[in-house]
Amino acid sequence: MKVLVVGNGGREHAIIQSLKKSKKIDEIIAIAGNGGIAADATTVNINVKDIQKIAEYAVENKIDFAVVAPDDPLVLGAVNALEEKGIPCFGPTKEAAIIEGSKIFSKNLMKKYGIPTANYETFSDMQQAFSYLETQDMPIVIKADGLALGKGVIIAETLDDAKAAVKSMMEDKVFGASGANVVIEEFLTGPEVSVLSFTDGKTLVPMVSSMDHKRALDGDKGLNTGGMGTVAPNPYYTDSVAKECMEKIFIPTMDAMNKEGRTFKGCLYFGLMLTPKGPKVIEYNCRFGDPETQVVLPLLKSDLFEIMLAVSEERLSEVKVEFFNKSACCVIMASKGYPESYEKGYEITFNTSRKNVFVAGAKLEDGKLLTNGGRVLGVTAIAKNLKKAIGKAYKKVSKISFINAYSRSDIGERALKAYGEKR
Numbered sequence: 001m002k003v004l005v006v007g008n009g010g011r012e013h014a015i016i017q018s019l020k021k022s023k024k025i026d027e028i029i030a031i032a033g034n035g036g037i038a039a040d041a042t043t044v045n046i047n048v049k050d051i052q053k054i055a056e057y058a059v060e061n062k063i064d065f066a067v068v069a070p071d072d073p074l075v076l077g078a079v080n081a082l083e084e085k086g087i088p089c090f091g092p093t094k095e096a097a098i099i100e101g102s103k104i105f106s107k108n109l110m111k112k113y114g115i116p117t118a119n120y121e122t123f124s125d126m127q128q129a130f131s132y133l134e135t136q137d138m139p140i141v142i143k144a145d146g147l148a149l150g151k152g153v154i155i156a157e158t159l160d161d162a163k164a165a166v167k168s169m170m171e172d173k174v175f176g177a178s179g180a181n182v183v184i185e186e187f188l189t190g191p192e193v194s195v196l197s198f199t200d201g202k203t204l205v206p207m208v209s210s211m212d213h214k215r216a217l218d219g220d221k222g223l224n225t226g227g228m229g230t231v232a233p234n235p236y237y238t239d240s241v242a243k244e245c246m247e248k249i250f251i252p253t254m255d256a257m258n259k260e261g262r263t264f265k266g267c268l269y270f271g272l273m274l275t276p277k278g279p280k281v282i283e284y285n286c287r288f289g290d291p292e293t294q295v296v297l298p299l300l301k302s303d304l305f306e307i308m309l310a311v312s313e314e315r316l317s318e319v320k321v322e323f324f325n326k327s328a329c330c331v332i333m334a335s336k337g338y339p340e341s342y343e344k345g346y347e348i349t350f351n352t353s354r355k356n357v358f359v360a361g362a363k364l365e366d367g368k369l370l371t372n373g374g375r376v377l378g379v380t381a382i383a384k385n386l387k388k389a390i391g392k393a394y395k396k397v398s399k400i401s402f403i404n405a406y407s408r409s410d411i412g413e414r415a416l417k418a419y420g421e422k423r
Contacts, residue, residue: 007069010360011290022305036359120185146178209237229411338374
């Protein structure tokens with residue numbers, strides 16, 4: 001079969017490397033892909049937001065199946081456009097992708113159906129938001145309603161910081177139209193857990209849990225980023241927590257979307273906080289997380305394509321979804337200065353196997369792979385336990401180089417601490 005993957009980052013590279021293992025796939029095409037993805041798929045230079053062009057390309061090139069990975073094309077209706085042309089897809093429709101596309105929609109959904117989440121209020125008027133903030137305890141969380149490249153959430157420690165965050169979104173428009181409306185919610189405490197799940201709207205199968213590291217600097221300091229590394233499984237996500245999440249959050253969310261006439265088919269991501277009062281939803285994503293995918297999919301034992309096909313055909317209950325009983329660690333190699341300003345165009349050299357090295361921001365030029373983004377590589381290693389996986393990942397990082405390379409040195413340390421171990 002001829003499979004199209006829409007996307008151009010490390011997540012898409014991980015999806016493509018996983019799909020390549022399927023005997024049912026003859027060819028993989030990536031729109032737009034990147035310089036690293038080009039080693040594993042045919043890349044086609046079409047903007048991932050150009051829905052019509054993508055659909056036309058898929059028809060003209062007789063694509064048998066499409067995987068739409070990033071949030072933007074999903075929220076814009078890429079799956080709708082492809083399915084209208086008769087091309088089966090893995091990914092939610094525009095109607096279902098709103099669960100990530102609008103924070104206000106998702107918060108209201110949780111309130112309506114009794115799904116545990118932080119208390120909140122929504123605002124379209126800045127002065128009203130200011131007045132509300134003056135009545136609240138700090139710290140507090142400010143969220144842009146729409147998509148913001150994973151950066152539209154600010155934890156404000158003081159009232160002044162909170163007002164500045166609201167102003168930056170609503171008046172200064174740092175996130176464009178995404179910040180026209182904001183959600184202000186209570187600050188929750190507890191370990192964070194990411195759980196990706198496969199769902200066809202009838203059955204929901206959680207994947208291996210993971211722990212993301214959002215801050216740019218060691219010790220969880222510095223600015224929020226798209227993610228500086230991940231480990232899986234997450235030690236805080238015990239069997240009893242998993243059972244509670246399934247009963248109170250996962251299945252109720254799937255059912256709620258069905259009741260709203262927005263059946264969700266694809267990968268539904270649950271960002272959770274394990275609070276003293278039990279697990280609560282921090283956020284939903286309508287797709288595979290980045291860089292969570294880079295640790296979850298390498299642990300998948302089953303055929304990813306078989307699962308995706310079953311989701312598309314609403315027969316997920318018929319497929320066995322199995323994961324290896326191992327641990328994984330992904331360390332992001334970024335360009336120094338990320339997530340603010342950074343230089344690019346430096347050659348990347350590898351003195352190690354490129355297996356499970358997922359390219360996020362790089363381009364091919366004269367046969368050389370050059371840095372072309374903030375997050376450049378996701379370097380993943382698998383081992384029988386987390387300590388070994390972390391060691392292997394950092395050993396691999398030490399054998400890859402480019403000018404101005406930067407990575408955190410403490411990915412996985414919080415998880416090890418939970419196990420009562422040190423690196």
